[in-house]
Amino acid sequence: MWKLNFLLLSQLLTAHGGTISPSLLSKVQNGNKSDAILELPSIFENVMSNPALSLLSGMAKVNMMTTLFKEATSVSQAPFLSAISGLGISSTPFWISNDIAMKDVDLNAVQSLAALPGVFTLREPVKVRMSKINDVNRFARQSGTQWGVTKIQAPSVWSRSKGAGSVVASIDTGAYKEHESIRDNYGGKWYDPIYGKTAPDDRQGHGTHTIGTMVGRSNGIGVAPDAKWIACRGLDNSGSGSESWLKSCGQWVLQQRPTVCCNSWGGGGGQTFYNDVVKSWRAAGIIPVFANGNAGSDCRTAGSPGDQPNLISVGSTDSDDQMSYFSSRGPSPTGAIKPEISAPGGNIVSAGISSPTSYTSKSGTSMATPHVVGAIALMKAVNPGWTYDNVLSALSKTADRPNVSSNDLGCGRNTSSNYPNNAYGFGRINVKKALGM
């Protein structure tokens, strides 16, 4: 009799599979409300194994992926969406990651959702920040090429290509499209899930600065001045991003199918919330590049998504090729070398937002990341057939390898050559050498 009851009880418990994360549960005590994510099991591998995808490529593949993602998630999310709307909660479902973002849920709502049958988790949304540490000076126009662009030897590639044909996507605080450096190579695509503006806009300045470094055409700030840029605003005017905005941008970027996507933002390490977005981009041929974070110089300080697999994460160097003290070091929580690669990120001059001819200096792995994105735009313009693996391998094998400090060697390295290591990754990029020039 006792045994039978025990069996019934355990069956009930497994049928009611919703898990509530302890931090969400404590947040909604005392009548408080919190935004929350209802996370269902990933459908990524299942969708990608569909034979309908096997013969497709390019936009046809992206369109079919989108259709299949929407079909699979609308089935698995339907009972949850109807319960959520029955509770009067406003929500946004995501097909790229099979989860649902909800606004202002209370304890009662959390508990009634957790009682629904199925395997799922209710948790707090991830919050991220732009990966920038400071704004220093404002500069007037200058002549010549900025030090970071010169250091990675981009000007030596310009006789061959300045990036025409490549499209860089930015997920950041937006874009000041009127700036003299970027107004003529806007690719005409913009999405703003935060403020709903229908034309590019940036009240923070971080996004505009990173776009200037990728593709700016004036003041010597841009690595690939003939590439086009498109942008999604996933960080607000204070430089913070919610999981929901970033996933909205992730879905949008997939459907634009740019050459490469710049993500100069991140949060605490060991978080997997963006992994399905990154996998979808990779399946579509989009190269994901992320800041490794500014929590250095201790070991094991890489932020997410930068510390996750399937992407190129970027550390920051200064004009003497020393590792920036702030640049987050690896390894990742699973022991992988992080970052993959490094690039100039200290005292980088790029486009400002105070006037169409303004320039400012900023530091951070946020500033290193767009140097790598610009370099990839050049590499793909010269070799359109290169895959993610081709690009990462060329950057890695040809990177310059400065001496590594003993502290940084202590974070872990290839014992036979010191490279790759958990400060520079494979080294500081050199796009001229990566193109065999």
Ligand SMILES: *[C@@H]1O[C@H](CO)[C@@H](O)[C@H](O)[C@H]1NC(C)=O
């Ligand atoms: C809940 O709300 C009260 C009053 O607004 C606030 O003082 C308290 O810190 C909140 N508790 C939590 C756990 O957020």
Ligand SMILES: *[C@@H]1O[C@H](CO)[C@@H](O)[C@H](O)[C@H]1NC(C)=O
């Ligand atoms: C790098 O290390 C080598 C070997 O210890 C040394 O000879 C060289 O001077 C160092 N280079 C720099 C730039 O410090």
Ligand SMILES: *[C@@H]1O[C@H](CO)[C@@H](O)[C@H](O)[C@H]1NC(C)=O
């Ligand atoms: C480690 O260094 C050795 C010697 O330079 C090299 O042959 C090997 O490929 C490196 N391993 C990795 C994982 O890069």
